[in-house]
Amino acid sequence: MTLAEIARELKVSPSTVSRVLNGYSKNFGANPEMRARILEMVEKTGYRPNPVFRSIRAKKNRQIAFSFYSRSLRQNGETVDRALDEATRILEENGFTFHYLFHPRARVECYPVPEWKVAGMVIPDVIDPAMLRLIEEHRCPYVTLNGVCGEAGSAVMSDEPANIRMVMEYLYRLGHRRIAYLNSPPVMERHHSGIEREQGYLDFLNARRLPVIDGYGITPLPVAEQFELVRRQSATAIVTFQLEIAVEVLETAWRRGVKVPQELSVVTFDDSWHARHTIPPLTCCKIAANEMGKETARLIMAKVADPEAYKTEMFRFAGEVIERESTAPPPKA
Amino acid sequence: MTLAEIARELKVSPSTVSRVLNGYSKNFGANPEMRARILEMVEKTGYRPNPVFRSIRAKKNRQIAFSFYSRSLRQNGETVDRALDEATRILEENGFTFHYLFHPRARVECYPVPEWKVAGMVIPDVIDPAMLRLIEEHRCPYVTLNGVCGEAGSAVMSDEPANIRMVMEYLYRLGHRRIAYLNSPPVMERHHSGIEREQGYLDFLNARRLPVIDGYGITPLPVAEQFELVRRQSATAIVTFQLEIAVEVLETAWRRGVKVPQELSVVTFDDSWHARHTIPPLTCCKIAANEMGKETARLIMAKVADPEAYKTEMFRFAGEVIERESTAPPPKA
Numbered sequence: 215m216t217l218a219e220i221a222r223e224l225k226v227s228p229s230t231v232s233r234v235l236n237g238y239s240k241n242f243g244a245n246p247e248m249r250a251r252i253l254e255m256v257e258k259t260g261y262r263p264n265p266v267f268r269s270i271r272a273k274k275n276r277q278i279a280f281s282f283y284s285r286s287l288r289q290n291g292e293t294v295d296r297a298l299d300e301a302t303r304i305l306e307e308n309g310f311t312f313h314y315l316f317h318p319r320a321r322v323e324c325y326p327v328p329e330w331k332v333a334g335m336v337i338p339d340v341i342d343p344a345m346l347r348l349i350e351e352h353r354c355p356y357v358t359l360n361g362v363c364g365e366a367g368s369a370v371m372s373d374e375p376a377n378i379r380m381v382m383e384y385l386y387r388l389g390h391r392r393i394a395y396l397n398s399p400p401v402m403e404r405h406h407s408g409i410e411r412e413q414g415y416l417d418f419l420n421a422r423r424l425p426v427i428d429g430y431g432i433t434p435l436p437v438a439e440q441f442e443l444v445r446r447q448s449a450t451a452i453v454t455f456q457l458e459i460a461v462e463v464l465e466t467a468w469r470r471g472v473k474v475p476q477e478l479s480v481v482t483f484d485d486s487w488h489a490r491h492t493i494p495p496l497t498c499c500k501i502a503a504n505e506m507g508k509e510t511a512r513l514i515m516a517k518v519a520d521p522e523a524y525k526t527e528m529f530r531f532a533g534e535v536i537e538r539e540s541t542a543p544p545p546k547a
Numbered sequence: 548m549t550l551a552e553i554a555r556e557l558k559v560s561p562s563t564v565s566r567v568l569n570g571y572s573k574n575f576g577a578n579p580e581m582r583a584r585i586l587e588m589v590e591k592t593g594y595r596p597n598p599v600f601r602s603i604r605a606k607k608n609r610q611i612a613f614s615f616y617s618r619s620l621r622q623n624g625e626t627v628d629r630a631l632d633e634a635t636r637i638l639e640e641n642g643f644t645f646h647y648l649f650h651p652r653a654r655v656e657c658y659p660v661p662e663w664k665v666a667g668m669v670i671p672d673v674i675d676p677a678m679l680r681l682i683e684e685h686r687c688p689y690v691t692l693n694g695v696c697g698e699a700g701s702a703v704m705s706d707e708p709a710n711i712r713m714v715m716e717y718l719y720r721l722g723h724r725r726i727a728y729l730n731s732p733p734v735m736e737r738h739h740s741g742i743e744r745e746q747g748y749l750d751f752l753n754a755r756r757l758p759v760i761d762g763y764g765i766t767p768l769p770v771a772e773q774f775e776l777v778r779r780q781s782a783t784a785i786v787t788f789q790l791e792i793a794v795e796v797l798e799t800a801w802r803r804g805v806k807v808p809q810e811l812s813v814v815t816f817d818d819s820w821h822a823r824h825t826i827p828p829l830t831c832c833k834i835a836a837n838e839m840g841k842e843t844a845r846l847i848m849a850k851v852a853d854p855e856a857y858k859t860e861m862f863r864f865a866g867e868v869i870e871r872e873s874t875a876p877p878p879k880a
Contacts, residue, residue, distance in 0.1 A: 277662070285639070286632050299619050302649070306618070311662075314647035316635070329610070329644075330663040461824050468826050491794045493801050493826045 220255050224248070231256075277332045278305055278312040278514060281325045283339055285316045291456065292486040293372065293501040294338045294360050300507025301336065301359070301514075308515060327352045333518045336510055337361070340369075341404045355517035359510050362406065368517070368527040370510045372501045374407050376532040378414030381453055381481055381499050384535045386422065389543045390451040390479065393419070394427040394444035396437070396463070398455040403432050408455060411483070415453070437462035445472070450544035451479040457489055460496055464540070468493075475542035485536055494539035502531035553588050557581070564589075610665045611638055611645040611847060614658050616672055618649045624789065625819040626705065626834040627671045627693050633840025634669065634692070634847075641848060660685045666851045669843055670694070673702075674737045688850035692843050695739065701850070701860040703843045705834045707740050709865040711747030714786055714814055714832050717868045719755065722876045723784040723812065726752070727760040727777035729770070729796070731788040736765050741788060744816070748786070770795035778805070783877035784812040790822055793829055797873070801826075808875035818869055827872035835864035 221228040226248065234252045280298070302312055310333070317325055324345045325337060335354055340346065340361035349356055350366045363369035385393050395415040398408035412430055419426050429443045437459055444452060454460040460482035467474050474480055474494060482489060485500035509529050517523060554561040559581065567585045613631070635645055643666070650658055657678045658670060668687055673679065673694035682689050683699045696702035718726050728748040731741035745763055752759050762776045770792055777785060787793040793815035800807050807813055807827060815822060818833035842862050850856060 285635050286628075295619075302618050312649070313661075314649075316645070316647075328646075458820070458824075461821070465824050465826060487791070488794070488821060491791075491798050493798060 224251060224255060275331050275333045276310045278310050279315055279328045279332045279335045280312060281315045281317060281335055281337045292484040293503045296503035297359055297507035297510060300504050301510040304508060304511035324348050327354055334514045336514055355521055357510050357513045365526055368513050370506050370529045373530040373532040374410035375414045377499050378411045379418060380535055382418040385451045391424055392427060392449045393451045394449035395430040395453045396440050396455060396459050397430055397432045400432055400434050408432060438466045441466040454482045457482050457484050457486055461492060464492055475540050477545050479541040481541060497538045497541040498536050499533050500536050501533045505531045557584060557588060608664050608666045609643045611643050611667050611669060612648055612661045612665045613645060613669045614648045614650060625817045626836045629836035630692055630840035633837050634844040637844035657681050660687055667847045669847055688854050690843050690846045698859055701846050703839050703862045706863040706865040707743035708747050710832050711744045712751060713868055715751040718784045724757055725760060725782045726784045727782035728763040728786045729773050729788060729792050730763055730765045733765055733767055741765060771799045774799040787815045790815050790817050790819055794825060797825055808873050810878055812874040814874060830871045830874040831869050832866050833869050834866045838864045
């Protein structure tokens with residue numbers, strides 16, 4: 215039964231029914247008997263207000279929209295996935311609801327604002343602040359996660375210069391002097407993580423006067439070919455930009471009969487279930503995704519509470535090296 | 548500049564500006580000169596209509612809401628992920644937009660309808676039709692994907708009885724007679740796939756008069772213990788409910804020195820990037836996720852086009868066995 219039908223049945227206007235249901239009293243005085251009859255009828259018929267109108271009517275909007283650059287969920291790295299888990303958990307605990315929107319970079323030149331009212335937005339993996347133009351124009355409070363932000367937003371990022379230094383120092387302490395780095399695939403070319411890790415790799419080698427192993431740049435070469443390239447340069451350790459590259463390095467080593475870690479150490483960025491269950495399990499740099507998720511939730515809730523508190527801020531979190539069975543001292547020459 | 552400011556500047560009412568912008572002509576005659584001045588001003592100021600109002604005003608809603616049972620993206624199996632990729636690709640091609648909503652089973656007893664107007668819904672992994680009550684009451688057109696549906700919906704499912712039979716026949720033809728099945732973890736207990744695969748496993752053994760290997764039921768036991776259990780019963784092949792179990796079976800075999808596939812064959816349900824890159828790469832039953840995604844898109848678009856065409860339908864798609872390096876004939880006794 216609709217609201218209009220209830221009103222017709224009781225011979226009152228639909229707005230009277232609506233006002234009684236929503237407990238309005240300002241400038242509105244339905245007589246107590248009619249009020250009781252309306253509530254009884256609503257109870258009897260099991261009528262539920264249309265959620266669209268209820269949302270428009272609601273004074274306080276607590277919807278957070280998450281806007282992704284890809285239509286495919288699998289495109290999110292482990293870091294973003296785990297940070298989202300934590301951020302959405304905290305938002306829910308605080309009475310917020312949320313939904314995910316998708317705007318492939320190939321189709322849009324900037325992230326659109328949602329077609330409905332939202333309190334704020336979270337945008338993962340932004341590589342170009344110009345893509346936030348519409349959101350900034352609409353003065354929608356927003357936080358970017360694992361990417362850069364524009365003038366009116368805040369960015370929660372991983373501290374990549376610290377992370378790559380940590381990994382290099384770990385391998386150096388194990389005794390490695392010929393360390394290779396296999397960077398991101400071209401699809402992530404402009405993301406800050408690949409750029410900063412590559413720079414940190416070169417900086418570390420330079421500071422310790424270690425040889426640069428050719429093959430550290432972003433390349434469309436298959437991993438098996440990159441493997442051959444760095445092994446020809448006698449690399450004893452390989453650091454990979456992400457899990458998928460490390461998995462292919464392990465596979466290539468297995469096919470070539472190269473023993474990991476006895477003959478070759480492998481370290482990857484990003485921890486995950488799969489990193490713990492490769493053969494052998496992978497030593498990794500665990501990105502501080504939980505802390506990043508917590509900070510993302512804290513920031514967007516603060517901005518929603520005070521939309522005038524617009525200021526650009528950037529928060530950086532360093533991770534940690536988790537040692538597993540894919541690393542060991544280099545073989546004796 | 549807002550619509551109200553443009554109206555003030557031109558000394559007309561905001562609704563006049565709005566009507567000109569939206570090309571209304573019914574019961575509305577702005578004089579041509581004013582119409583031109585309004586359009587010129589809009590052009591000059593770069594004004595863009597508020598997308599919230601634009602959505603409310605739009606006669607034709609083309610938003611499809613996808614409603615998930617979990618807050619975490621990683622909870623989706625590969626099948627649902629790949630089907631969603633395909634379904635959303637087709638929806639986009641046809642001018643639909645979409646967004647994802649999350650309603651953890653632990654928190655809600657049934658899926659809510661969105662707080663804004665949508666044309667239809669797609670709901671993955673439904674295990675209990677009662678959870679669709681609100682959506683059916685609101686007469687929202689919907690399709691379930693990889694799960695069951697209620698009276699007013701349609702379900703796109705994988706043909707699990709056919710899939711498990713295919714896998715069992717493949718192993719039987721290789722010569723295996725002692726075949727174990729490791730079922731889903733308890734979290735998926737009530738999903739049709741685990742129930743149907745278990746039944747199909749037992750039916751096959753019964754039809755061929757083969758021994759049942761204890762350990763096929765849903766259990767909270769760690770995979771390493773299940774591995775020991777079925778190996779004590781001299782199983783020469785293990786079929787797993789999902790990739791994660793197969794990965795742990797490979798890991799356990801590696802730690803115990805059991806050679807795959809020479810001493811033990813492993814087959815998993817679900818194909819994915821990781822299934823292709825385990826050591827050794829996994830033979831799998833590839834679920835017909837692409838076909839399921841196509842059908843989901845076709846169905847929801849048909850229901851949106853004709854909301855009166857409510858009828859319960861169930862569509863089943865069978866997959867195929869992809870042979871890789873984790874399977875071989877059983878070792879000679």
